[in-house]
Amino acid sequence: MHVVATAGHVDHGKSSLVRALTGTDPDRLAEEKRRGLTIDLGFAWAQMPGAGTVAFVDVPGHASFVPTTLAGVGPVPVALLVVAADGGWMPQSAEHLAALDALGVRHGLLVVTRADLADPAGALAAAREQLAGTTLAGVPAVACSAVTGAGLPELRSALAGVLAAVPAPPADAPVRLWVDRAFTVRGAGTVVTGTLGAGTLRGGDELDLATAAGVRRVRVRGLQSLEQDVAQARGVARVAVNLRGVDRGDVTRGDALLTPGWSVRTGVVDVRCPGGSSGADGEPEPLPARVVVHAGSAAVPARTRPLGTDGPDLLVRLQLAAPLPLVLGDRLLLRDPTRHLVLGAGVVLDVRPPALRRRGAAAARAADLHGLHGEPDETSELRRRRVVRGADLRAMGVDVRTAPVAGDWHVAPGLLEQVAQRLAALVAEHAAADPLQPGLPVEEARRALALPDRALVQAALRPPLRVVDGRVVAGAAAGELPPRVARAVAAVLDDLAARPFAAPDAERLRELGLGRSELAAAVRAGRLERVAEGVVLAPGALRLAARELAGLPQPFTASQARGALGTSRRVALPLLQALDAARLTARDPDDRRRVLAGAE
Template sequence: MWVVATAGHVDHGKSTLVRALTGMEPDRWAEERRRGMTIDLGFAWTDLPSGGTVAFVDVPGHERFVPNMLAGVGPVPAAMLVVAADEGWMPQSAEHLAALHALGVSHGLLAVTRADLADPAPALAQARAEIAATSLGEVPAVAVSGVTGAGLPELRTALDRLVAGLPYPAPDAPVRLWVDRAFTIRGSGTVVTGTLGGGRLRVGDQLELAGTGEPVRVRGLHCLGGARNEVAAVARVAVNLRGVSRDRLARGDALLTPGRFHRTDLLDVRLAGDPAADLPATLTLHVGSAAVAARVRPLGPDTVRLRLARPLPLLIGDRAVLRDPGRHHVAGGVTVLDVAPPPLARRGAAVARAKVLAELDGRPDLAGELRRRLLVRAGDLTRMGVPVSMPPVAGDWLADPGHWRRLAARLTGEVSRYAREHPLEPGAPVDVLRRRLDLPDRALVEALLAPPLRLRSGRVTAAAVDALPEPVARAVARVRAEFGDRPFRAPEAERLADLGLGPREIGAAVRAGALLRLAENVVLLPGAVDDAVRVLGRLPQPFTLSAARQALDTTRRVAVPLLELLDRRGATRRLPDDAREVVAAPPA
């Protein structure tokens, strides 16, 4: 199935032509049939000579209903321009063509209607010349009469050739169904219709509403007048929703694959049309079936920043129309360059941003996005429409390779700087380093670690910073000199203080392996453990605490925590009667 939108001036026979091709009435409302003009969107379909099916979105031609026309054309990949032979090219013909050009529509054909009322050649020649100057280029043209049926077989053949040349949609693309109608059916509940441009819908799928993010479930699907369990793009589809009331939905909303779109009210775009500097402060942005007021801030000659009145689910590369409703004027087409642009708070930021945007073409580029953003979550890029094809550096974080190397070098420098500023601390806390490197996640700090850096108890240190500060090293040397021949005698707290070994200095010495801490203010030289095992191994086994204290020539203050340390290390074993035995004595 393929979908084609009609376009053209009011009362040029668009609906009559669709009716003649399909045998269906595209005008849905009694008011439309009474007035003989399309006010809202109409839908009809027919089989083509090849066996395929084409569905028409019949749009209104009156200038007052251009927003409705844009809602119908926005999601559709091809257009059939209709010009009446007896009137020729008209103002709404031009505005509809300008809208198609702004949207970048490049597939279409020309139908010159009322060929039974006037020679179609002049209208055909003028219309083809106007169309050739747009994104549609040279298009096939057919003269027809919806009344007599003349030219209809040729038009069907031309439609067959047109849809055969349309790009095939990606079946695994995320769903973004722009809603062009929302209504209630008794016994079924809320139903929305739209043009499915990519992906597929299945009964039971969970989607989310673009406007609120709330989840909804597909209760049923209809396509070409029949119920379906599954509908693949491109297709006109009606979706019966469970879990949402009719008043929560309206034209311009969208049904989305959860987690695959970035809802934004701030975007940077490239403008093809009026000069950016000449734009009024406020315009209307038409994208999909949505029409949203947008405040305009020119950045470069053809780049602008738009602040939308409400967020929309947009992707990099999306095409849209900027229109001035007061002047009934299409200001131009826009290509979305960035859906998560940086703030422009600093002096000169707008000029710098314009230079960046001048290099962008609206095609998603992973390497380029990483260069500009430096660090970004993979999920955020996916929701912007950027395919992710590289592994994250930590969690779901992606990094520009050059920036990641620079961060690693800065991390080493920051660890060393912290060690100089805080010589008695056991390394730099991870959160301190995260702030100094301006990183959004502590996992990134841990991912940057490489020898000689290492993580220990939430702090980062390096072999180069394990050396003791000079005052602490001198104090440890004096302990070694005083107690070297009495390895199991621990200096009293007063003596430690006299030597300059307070709690922080002791902690630094213990971390550096220069002292062994048994308990608060109970420290020995580091070789005391092995020496104690050798001494205790020479005692009759098992031995008591008193025997151990005497053999080690120490006090209970030292012997109790020392034996407990030996128990924990498995060098000794405590027996039920509180005696101990050496498990494995080191060689003498």
């Protein structure tokens, strides 16, 4: 299927032309028929030789209905620009052409209607002159009369040629269907219509419905295309989508049905747009402080914030009154509502721009955007964003081809090696500042490196760095002690060699310089075994104690245990508690204990 939108001044014969081509009146409202004036979007279709099925979106030509016109033209790739032979080029002709040019519509046909009422040559020449320099420059032109039928065969032939040159959109592209109508069908529920520009819709699909109020997941209950039930529809196509569980009041023109995860619903975008004529200083003229942004069938007021210039173009931040589902490279039509003037297109450069809080941030942002034209390039986006999830890149419209470095995280080329070098320096600095600590906590490293996820710290590890118990250490650093502490621990172990359960008392520990930090470091390094606060023994002391106590008559008392182990009450009681906690001994109700089977 091909979808074609009409454009042109009011009362220049757009609807009559569509009726002549399809045999269907696109004006569907009673008021439209009474006034002979298109007010809302109209739709009609027909089979055309050489073109197949062609659906027409007929738009209003009156200045009062420009937002409705743009809602119909926005998602459509081909236009019929209609100029009446007896009317010539008119204000809405110019505004519609400016809109088509801003939207980048390159496929179209210039049609001079009412050729039975006046010589079409003058109107044709004037229109040709107006099209020069726009995206529709050089399109085929046909003069015809919807009343007499003269020129209609030539029009059909020329249109078939234009449509043959339109590239077919990818069937596997993400769906973004802008809603242009929403209504209720008895027995079916809520139905929305729109022009499917690319991708494939199927019955049963789950989609995101993006509205001004938010995003919700919906399911396609049924599909129609040109009033026929279909199992699936591929772009480009006019489709009617029956949504399950959606009230009519929940959806309106300008909302969108989306493939989940394939666009960004954003209220702030940075764009490149034409600056218009230059001022006295040669700089492009700025945009008005307030504009209306047209995207697809949506029209949203926005405030503009100038960032800077890039050649003849303006770099501008748009703060939208309501969020829109956008991707990089989208063309947003900007319109001045006070002057009823199409200002041009804003090409989306960033759908997730950073906040501008500091003095000079706007100028720095303009420098960051310099040279960008909206092409969704993975390498460029990675260099600008440094670290980003692959899912976020795809939602922005970027074709992700590189492999993630951790989870779904992608990083800029060369960044991981820089992070690895900085991480090594941080670990060394931490060890020098506090040699008793076992290493740099991973969370502390993440914050210092400004990384969004601990997994990226792990990805940046290079030998001899490794993670031990949630800390980044250098090689065997987790088992190493400063020389002074190592000598003191060796002295403790010498003391314990003859009497393994005679733990050094506080005075002996002070004499050796072993405070709480030093003892904790020795325990973490596996050089000592902590029994209680201030009570340390040699590694393996619990197992050794269980073997010694196994030689006593079972069960035994604390006093018997103290004698068998050759130690003091200060050590024996916490040692017995530690044996209980390690499930090497069990305590009876009478406070006697027994060694459990296998403990010895």
